[in-house]
Amino acid sequence: MICFPHVGAGAAAFKPWLDHLPPEVDLCAVRSPGRENRVREALLTDGQALLDDLEAQVAPLLDLPFVVVGHCSGSVPATEFVRRLVAAGGPAPVELVVSSAEGPRARTVEDPPLHRLPPGELIERVVKYGGMAEQVLDDPDLMAMFERILRADYQVVETLAYTAGPPLDLPVTVVGGRRDEFVSCQAMAAWSAETDREFALHLLDAGHYILNEAGPLMGRIARRLLERKADG
Structure with a gap:
């Protein structure tokens, strides 16, 4: 399970x-430079460069069946990663799973984009999304570091355009919160246009930040994929 986190986040x-x-099932979470144990590495602001680096690192893992997961803004690089694999004719995932994200055809990038907002406005926006720990808000040094990570990550996802192409020849599953005030159910359902295979939309009793609530459902999805593999 290759998982792409939302902006500002790492594998944790x-x-x-x-x-x-x-x-x-092995959970392989993408950890971009500049955070966690890669904190000393330079942040990346170019989405294509990020995917170039990732492709080389992930290649040895693709000899087994795999699923690609993109949470929130991580759905953009996750989907582009899948399209790269398909275009190269190499191993493709058995399924694409995205959460708390609008479909590519419903996507809009704010003007001005978030990565250009002043620090105070950028942090305020992220706090509203519900994905910032209190210990970060209470520590000025952590806040300064986190603001740089946020700005770089937003630049990646806001400048990385979805590649136009035919619907993917693999199932797409979407997970979202019924109380998500930022992404509507209609926008999540727009992912159905990105596949010519099975499509499923699961709505949880949650808001926009659903990683904690989504755990049991992700376990069921993983077991379903294992059963499909066992059935041949």
């Missing part, structure tokens, strides 16, 4: 899912 964002996944 998916930790709540670990207790729900079958033991046969």
